[in-house]
Amino acid sequence: MLGRIHSIDTFSTLDGPGIRTVIFMQGCFLRCKYCHNPDTWSRESDHSRDYTSEALMHIITRGKPYFDATGGGITFSGGEPLLQHQFLKEIFILCREIGISTAFDSSLYVSTNIIDNLLSCTDLVLADIKQMDRAKSQELVGSGNELNLSNIELINQRRVPIWIRYVVVPGWTDDRKDVEAMARFIAPLTCIERVDLLPYHALGRHKWSMLGIKYDLKDLHPPSREQMMELKLLVEKHSSKQVVIHE
Amino acid sequence: MPAWAGFQPGPWVDNIDVRDFLQKNYRPYAGDSSFLSGPSDKTSRLWNKCQELLRAEYRKGGVLDVDARNPITITSHPPAYIDRELETIVGLQTDQPLKRAINVFGGLNTSIKACQAYGYEPDTQMIDFFRKYRPTHNDGVFAVYTPEMKMARRVGIITGLPDSYGRGRIIGDYRRVSLYGVDRLKAGKKSDLILMDKKMEPSSIQLREEVFCQIEALQKMKEMAEGYGFNISRPADNALEAVQWLYFAYLAAVKEQNGAAMSLGRIANFLDIYIERDIAQGLMGEIEAQELIDQLVIKLRLVRHLRSPEYNELFAGDPNWITESLGGMGTDGRHLVTRTSYRILNSLYNLGPAPEPNMTVLWSENLPDNFKYFCSDLSINTSTLQYENDDVMRRYYGDDYAIACCVSAMKLGQETQFFGARCNLAKLLLYAINGGRDEMTGEQVGVEIPVYEGSILEYDEVMSRLKIQLEWLCELYVNIMNVIHYMHDKYAYEASQFALHDSTIHHYMAFGIAGLSVAADSLSAIKYAQVKPLQDERGIITDFSIEGDFPKFGNDEPRVDRIAAALVEDFINHLKKHPTYKNAEHTLSILTITSNVMYGKHTGTTPDGRQSGQPLAPGANPLHGREEHGALAALNSVAQLDYRHARDGISFTFSTVPSALGVNREEQVSNLTGLLSGYFMQNAHHMNVNVLNLETLKEAMDHPEKYPDLTIRISGYAVHFIKLTREQQEEVIMRTFFKRM
Known part of the structure; x- marks a missing residue:
């Protein structure tokens, strides 16, 4: 089977535990205003290329000594990796056969049986929560959040470990009410092992202009360290989960 | 105390065999770094004085002073001190700290050019002498x-x-002087002469002459030490003497030669045996043990050679490659980490990061985890360590080899x-x-x-x-x-x-x-x-x-x-x-x-x-x-x-930013350790590790005065970033920092 891949980073420590090879899949149907990889949106792009599962497995396998030494593995990211869920499944099964740990990082805005079908060979889900407020979600990412939240509940039911990723976008997702709602939502979900708070950053902005897309968040500044700390305490208080702030 | 009291005897007693002494007497340490001590008061005060000198040297364009009259040999310069009261370990190359001597035997013209490059005129009589007679x-x-x-x-x-210029990359087994004393080493060389082939062919004639010169050098080493009031003809009696004797041996080398790389060898475990013996007998505590090591490291950081501008273009930042090899495994399966392995690395905290000595960790999968983590953490903090694959090198060189310069392994005392x-x-x-x-x-x-x-x-x-x-x-x-x-x-x-x-x-x-x-x-x-x-x-x-x-x-x-x-x-x-x-x-x-x-x-x-x-x-x-x-x-x-x-x-140099190694220090240490493990498990040989912020480097280019200690590793050695030329600095920055955008 062929997978359409935007790029591969063989050394990431920020997309799951340990050293990980991250495969950025091409294509996404969300249009998050703060996206730092808008070049992964379209299903076809000059910069992406098709990989056979054999070719990708060759690259993945080469990381095994590093995965073994750190409890790492592979993470499919994107784009929305679940748009190519069959390819993911094939790779995950091959990885499982040789003892490589598997993860995907998804917005979970996809139909529930697609996810259910993958979970049997998934070791970790990095699950985005974009915004707890449905109307704000619609405005920020171009879609409501029902599917997102119900899919998280499903994964929890299936007993697959989850790390929540929440991007703190000033004026969009940093309202304490919304963050608290998120914390309360995840509190009872026992498979959620930790929450990563990611400060919004403007590093991907140049890609928007290169692609000729209008960037709505032009005047936005990244949240301060103090604000991130406050939100961390808030989430910890209402969820009792481990919370990690990214740089 | 009789020099060898309490040591486990073995073949080393009758033959010059430092490895055997080590194997019989060293004690592996698998614990963590919590036993370490900060700098002693004397060390701090001495290092402050040295830092003033180092700043003055930097302000003067990299050379503080030159002795352009008196070509350096082992005994050419009288004993000298930085501050006698504060120095636990003594000995300088010339009559002033950081004053550079001319070493003419490598090349007269190079020496003249090097003097002139820094505004000194070499003594004309001296030039005439070499031109006419030598x-x-x-x-x-x-x-x-x-x-x-x-x-x-x-x-x-x-x-x-x-x-x-001097070829360098020769590592004297400086430990021999501490363990045996100079007289015993001289006697050994004399009996080697007696046992040598009597047939006089170019190679045997040359060897006889070389051994003769070696005996003379040992004699001069003894005279140089006598000037400082020490009798190194006998073995060292205690840890202080062991460090001092070893340093005299090294000092003789850097007086006699201006080799590109004047590496130290593998001294930690050797000194550890003396230090632990003294500690066990209540003669010193951890502070005094650390003081000995810190004071030795201070001396090593002050070693200077006068180089020409062409030389600096090739090897920037005034390096001496005083490489010390740490860790590794013994062929018997015991690891070679001791408390003094930690103490030497701890000098990077006590005195701040610096390129010298060139700290080289001999990596093995089987090193104790505590030591691996300590090293990774130190790399993230200071970017001063290089790592080399002991599991690969041990096959060729056994377990008493060391690295000369950056990546050159050789058996101590047996190979060059x-x-x-x-x-x-x-x-x-x-x-x-x-x-x-x-x-x-x-x-x-x-x-x-x-x-x-x-x-x-x-x-x-x-x-x-x-x-x-x-x-x-x-x-x-x-x-x-x-x-x-x-x-x-x-x-x-x-x-x-x-x-x-x-x-x-x-x-x-x-x-x-x-x-x-x-x-x-x-x-x-x-x-x-x-x-x-x-x-x-x-x-x-x-x-x-x-x-x-x-x-x-x-x-x-x-x-x-x-x-x-x-x-x-x-x-x-x-x-x-x-x-x-x-x-x-x-x-x-x-x-x-x-x-x-x-x-x-x-x-x-x-x-x-x-x-x-x-x-x-x-x-x-x-x-x-x-x-x-x-x-x-x-x-x-x-x-x-x-x-x-x-x-x-x-040689491979890996540069990254701290945040790319993980979201907190614990993860960063674990991931860097795993990165090294995964790399070396594939039989890779060497890795320099830099963990730096790009912004820091850019700022250091514009405001060097704010970053006197900023140390980075470049292909096989460490260097003060501010001592690189702008061109070299730009090249370092241009080189990939593995940071995902």
Whole structure:
């Protein structure tokens, strides 16, 4: 089977535990205003290329000594990796056969049986929560959040470990009410092992202009360290989960 | 206390055998660093004084003072101190700290130029004396060099040769002086003379003379120490004496020689035996133990040689490669980490980060986890460590070897090497295309064949042309090295260092290549893309038009990685065809120090698209910006280069930002440790680790005064960032920082 891949980073420590090879899949149907990889949106792009599962497995396998030494593995990211869920499944099964740990990082805005079908060979889900407020979600990412939240509940039911990723976008997702709602939502979900708070950053902005897309968040500044700390305490208080702030 | 009281005896008692002493007496330590102590009051006060001197040196343009009158030898300068009250360990090279001496035996002209570069006029009587009565190493070499050798040197196909300065890369087994005392070592050398072959042939005559010089050097070492009030003719009685004796032995070496690399060896576990004995007897506590080590390290940080500007261009930042090898495993399966391994590394916290001594961790999968984590944490904090694969090297060198310079392993006291700098492989490839004509100067340098005539570069044709030039270069290179080391032995013999070796030793002859990744990428472009050669008005091919994509070294792409590996293997095999001086064993390194910038400057546009004058990659690194799949892919490509064919070391520099290693310190330490494990498990040889913020480096360029201690690792050594030229600083920054955007 062929997978359409935007790029591969063989050394990431920020997309799951340990050293990980991250495969950025091409294509996404969300249009998050703060996206730092808008070049992964379209299903076809000059910069992406098709990989056979054999070719990708060759690259993945080469990381095994590093995965073994750190409890790492592979993470499919994107784009929305679940748009190519069959390819993911094939790779995950091959990885499982040789003892490589598997993860995907998804917005979970996809139909529930697609996810259910993958979970049997998934070791970790990095699950985005974009915004707890449905109307704000619609405005920020171009879609409501029902599917997102119900899919998280499903994964929890299936007993697959989850790390929540929440991007703190000033004026969009940093309202304490919304963050608290998120914390309360995840509190009872026992498979959620930790929450990563990611400060919004403007590093991907140049890609928007290169692609000729209008960037709505032009005047936005990244949240301060103090604000991130406050939100961390808030989430910890209402969820009792481990919370990690990214740089 | 009788010197050896409480030590477990063994063959070391009757023979000079430091390894046996170590094995019988060292105590492995697998615990953590919580026992360590901060600097003593004396150490702090002394180091403050030294830092003032170091700042003054920096402000004066890098040289504080020069003794331009009195050429340095072991006994040329009287005892001198920084502040006698504060110094636990004593001894300086000249009569003032940081004052540089002239070492004329390597080359008179180099010494004169070096003096003048810093505004000093060397003593005319001294110059006359050497001109009239005492040829130097440099005189000897240039008396013999053929025109072809001189040209190869001038155009930069082979450069950095130690033909006008000390060759270095010799490690005296300085521990011998502490364990046995000088008298015993002298007696050993005298009995070696008696037992030697009586047949007088050039080689045996030479050996007898060398051993005679060694005995004289030992005598001078003793006299030098006597000046400071110490009698090193007898073994050291306690830890203080063990450190002091060892330092005197080292001091003699850096007085006698200005070798490019004057490495220390592997002293931690040796000193640990003395320190732990003193601690057990209640003679000292942890603070005093750390004080001894810190004070030794202070002395090592003050070692200075007077260098010429040309030298600095090759080896920037005033390095001495006082390399100390730490850790590793014993052949009996016990690890070789002791508390003093920690104490030496702890000096980087107590005194702040610095390039010297060049801390080298001999990595093994079986090192205690505590030690691995301590080292990783130290790397993240200071970027001062390099790591080398003990599991690979131990097979060749046993468990009492050390690293000279950056990546050159040798058995202590039994082996040494003839250092041979490096040749420029990227340029050689251009010679292959241009029929031996130099693309910069237009001169005929290599084997004369017609300039490539086809409209597209064909891989097989280029390879067969490369083979012709390679054969020529390797023969020339071996012959140049034979001349240099014959003359170095004759005119600038390192008697005090060889006195601390066995009388019969194994020699390596260490050749080197620069520009491996550019050469491999160029051949890959020729093979997998379409490369059109473009001639200039001289009829020399100086540009290329490239159509199509091609695999590049650093992406874990076997198609190009195999090309690189084959180049290395071919090179050493061609070298091995040519006999060497003293029957030395040929070895090869892939290491550049900072010379990759200078080499690049003298190399025209290459078929991989690298523009004329652009730096080559350092060591075995992929060319900056060519890695498309992140760090592991780059590491895996480098790991494809086989140590068997590059026994003098394969240097790789990994630079990253702290946040790319993980979201908190605990994760960062764990991930860096895992990165090292994964890399070395594939039999890779060496890694420099830099964990830095790009913003810090940029700011340090503009405000050097704010970053006096900022240390970074470059191909095989550490250097103060602010002591690099702007060009070199830019090259460091341009080089890939593995940070995902």
